[in-house]
Amino acid sequence: MTDNRNLVLAIVLAVAIMVGFQFVFEILYPKPPVPPPAPAQQTEQLPAAPATPAQPAPPAAPGEAPAPPAATQPARAAELRAQVLEAQPRVAIETPSLHGSISLVGGRIDNITLVRFRETLDPGSPEIVLFSPRGTSDAYFAQLGWVNAGAAIELPDAETRWTAKEGAVLTPTTPVTLTWTNAAGIVFTRTIAVDEHYMFTVRQEIANPTADSFAVSSYGLVARYGTPQISGFFILHEGPLGVFNGTLKEIDYEDLRSESPVAVKSDGGWIGVTDKYWLSALIPSQDQAISYRFLFDKVQGENRYQVDFVGTPQVLAAGGTLVAETRVFVGAKVLSLLQKYQERYGIPLFDRAIDFGWFWFLTIPIFKVLVWLNSVVGNFGVAILLLTVVVKLIFFPLANKSYRAMSQMRKLQPEMVRLKERFADDRPRFNQEMMALYKREKVNPASGCFPILIQIPVFFALYKVLFVTIEMRHAPFFGWIRDLSAPDPTSMWNLFGLIPWDPSTVLPAMINIGAWPLVMGVTMYLQQKLNPQPPDPVQAKIFMILPVIFTFFLATFPAGLVIYWAWNNVLSIAQQWVIMRRMGVKV
Numbered sequence: 059m060t061d062n063r064n065l066v067l068a069i070v071l072a073v074a075i076m077v078g079f080q081f082v083f084e085i086l087y088p089k090p091p092v093p094p095p096a097p098a099q100q101t102e103q104l105p106a107a108p109a110t111p112a113q114p115a116p117p118a119a120p121g122e123a124p125a126p127p128a129a130t131q132p133a134r135a136a137e138l139r140a141q142v143l144e145a146q147p148r149v150a151i152e153t154p155s156l157h158g159s160i161s162l163v164g165g166r167i168d169n170i171t172l173v174r175f176r177e178t179l180d181p182g183s184p185e186i187v188l189f190s191p192r193g194t195s196d197a198y199f200a201q202l203g204w205v206n207a208g209a210a211i212e213l214p215d216a217e218t219r220w221t222a223k224e225g226a227v228l229t230p231t232t233p234v235t236l237t238w239t240n241a242a243g244i245v246f247t248r249t250i251a252v253d254e255h256y257m258f259t260v261r262q263e264i265a266n267p268t269a270d271s272f273a274v275s276s277y278g279l280v281a282r283y284g285t286p287q288i289s290g291f292f293i294l295h296e297g298p299l300g301v302f303n304g305t306l307k308e309i310d311y312e313d314l315r316s317e318s319p320v321a322v323k324s325d326g327g328w329i330g331v332t333d334k335y336w337l338s339a340l341i342p343s344q345d346q347a348i349s350y351r352f353l354f355d356k357v358q359g360e361n362r363y364q365v366d367f368v369g370t371p372q373v374l375a376a377g378g379t380l381v382a383e384t385r386v387f388v389g390a391k392v393l394s395l396l397q398k399y400q401e402r403y404g405i406p407l408f409d410r411a412i413d414f415g416w417f418w419f420l421t422i423p424i425f426k427v428l429v430w431l432n433s434v435v436g437n438f439g440v441a442i443l444l445l446t447v448v449v450k451l452i453f454f455p456l457a458n459k460s461y462r463a464m465s466q467m468r469k470l471q472p473e474m475v476r477l478k479e480r481f482a483d484d485r486p487r488f489n490q491e492m493m494a495l496y497k498r499e500k501v502n503p504a505s506g507c508f509p510i511l512i513q514i515p516v517f518f519a520l521y522k523v524l525f526v527t528i529e530m531r532h533a534p535f536f537g538w539i540r541d542l543s544a545p546d547p548t549s550m551w552n553l554f555g556l557i558p559w560d561p562s563t564v565l566p567a568m569i570n571i572g573a574w575p576l577v578m579g580v581t582m583y584l585q586q587k588l589n590p591q592p593p594d595p596v597q598a599k600i601f602m603i604l605p606v607i608f609t610f611f612l613a614t615f616p617a618g619l620v621i622y623w624a625w626n627n628v629l630s631i632a633q634q635w636v637i638m639r640r641m642g643v644k645v
Contacts (some may be wrong), residue, residue, distance in 0.1 A: 142193040164216035168199030197283040207273035207371035212240040254391025276338040276382035300329035318354035341385040439535030520602035524616040544617030546572025579609030586594035
């Protein structure tokens with residue numbers, strides 16, 4: 059009875075934890091209200107590069123272009139964004155993957171939207187906005203330049219008005235050149251190129267016609283204002299990150315607020331900020347020592363997160379020229395694309411910007427198989443079904459052996475019941491006789507666990523694939539499943555849409571069970587019925603409750619994962635049924 063009581067208590071606690079987690083998570087991480095538009099900052103000082111011994115101090119940064127008067131500021135962030143963009147002279151960006159512009163004030167890359175990705179499933183919804191200029195809510199931008207490493211000379215800063223060819227448009231085939239000349243006649247040139255995807259190449263050049271030499275260092279920064287809403291799951295990193303001396307370093311927004319500044323020195327490497335699907339990254343020259351920094355501060359009450367780097371000081375001789383080249387990635391985290399950049403430009407571990415986790419060696423192959431299957435069948439949902447078949451074939455011999463053992467266990471059920479009745483008051487003797495029965499019949503009671511154990515790594519890897527990869531975002535299946543990376547949108551509480559009421563507005567996600575979780579629960583129940591029942595009736599009832607528990611638990615999981623589990627159950631039921639029939643076990 060003690061064992062039964064402990065098992066019941068364990069199951070009750072497990073259910074309480076799963077249900078309670080959902081409520082606590084929604085309390086601790088509520089969806090934040092849409093913030094009001096932030097006014098433009100007129101005289102903000104923006105640290106642009108690390109200040110370290112033997113390194114230049116940060117330059118004073120600019121006054122921002124003024125936002126529209128408060129009386130005319132629109133309520134919607136999109137309208138505010140449009141007005142702020144119109145207030146500054148700009149060079150347009152037009153590529154197959156990006157729309158946006160570069161501000162001629164400061165030469166910032168501060169206006170980027172993603173052509174191929176929309177905010178919602180509606181193809182007419184706005185493009186994903188990644189970079190936004192100062193003066194908008196949640197400003198986010200990249201800035202490059204120079205800092206003095208010795209005697210101070212006049213350098214361009216975030217207030218500098220650059221000159222570009224009239225009507226210039228940045229495209230994959232037409233780079234844009236920005237120029238500025240200081241009072242001493244030193245000419246600064248910035249040539250910006252972009253490919254058909256998300257990589258900018260910025261070539262900065264200084265021509266020194268004077269009789270004096272001086273030392274400067276190139277720098278780059280990505281600044282983000284406001285704390286973005288993140289998924290909040292421990293399996294996914296969202297926030298500042300970088301690769302330094304061949305090692306990936308990740309810092310959460312919360313940790314950076316208490317640890318700032320965090321300084322790192324590295325030969326080559328890169329630094330950036332990652333979201334679930336999007337990335338901004340600075341990739342300086344890989345052949346020099348770089349000082350990197352993660353920063354947090356507040357600007358007039360608004361959180362500001364910044365990642366930056368400063369290169370090795372270089373001396374520009376009288377009458378000479380100096381060149382620095384930096385790459386800036388701004389876009390979607392497509393694995394094949396990141397790997398291509400990694401190989402082409404020698405960017406260390408660039409594909410690790412996608413958080414495949416500790417089991418990347420399993421997750422990445424599963425992802426690549428899914429992508430290949432999708433290229434064949436044209437549907438990621440069907441690809442998941444085919445992947446399940448492939449996994450079942452790979453583990454077929456082991457699963458076959460396990461199901462045979464389980465069938466033998468089922469044959470022994472009557473004998474186990476007799477032993478329990480015979481030694482009802484002598485538990486040690488009952489266990490001893492049970493082990494002797496297993497040995498005599500050559501049955502391993504633990505072998506029935508193998509079919510479940512071997513699918514756990516695949517289950518977790520597939521969960522990661524569905525959760526972190528951009529390819530799964532808004533990927534449809536059939537019928538009502540229009541996004542495999544999101545939970546099933548239907549609900550049994552409105553009869554799967556027959557009643558005109560949205561239960562998600564009042565019910566927690568774990569209670570709001572859709573059609574596919576119910577299918578999964580039914581298939582799990584049927585599979586339980588094929589398995590040998592525990593001799594203890596209390597344990598048997600508890601195990602039969604498990605499908606109900608998993609139905610509620612998986613209601614919040616991506617639909618693609620629930621489809622995988624349900625289909626895997628169907629294949630397991632078929633395999634187990636055939637084996638039991640062949641062994642003469644009553645089904």
